Amino acid sequence: VARVDELPPGTKKKVVLEGKTLLLTNVDGAYYAIDNRCPHMGGSLYEGLLAGDTITCPKHKTTFSVKTGKVIQNGKIAFINLKVADVQTYAVEAQGNNIILKMA
DSSP, X not given: OEEGGGSOTTOEEEEEETTEEEEEEEETTEEXXXXXXXXXXXXXXXXXXXXXXXXXXXXXXXXXXXXXXOEEEOOEETTEEOOOOOOOEEEEEEETTEEEEEOO
């Protein structure tokens, strides 16, 4: 889905595979892939802030682990706390200069 040199540590890339848009990240040299769409209102996680191993949805500020897909902190709308579902994760590995994504 990408080349290693396209995704240095601390960066993210949006990729499309088998009709799905995914968020690919490099955290300290390890690669992770999750669904790009926030389960709450479909915000693009690619447009959010990657900080360490978390990504924050730009729409309502829900924070997800890019390693596990689990919600780290639910976001808010005005004063209402949201309950957001986790995002799907996908297996990723580097083979030479290629980043391979496994859709199970």
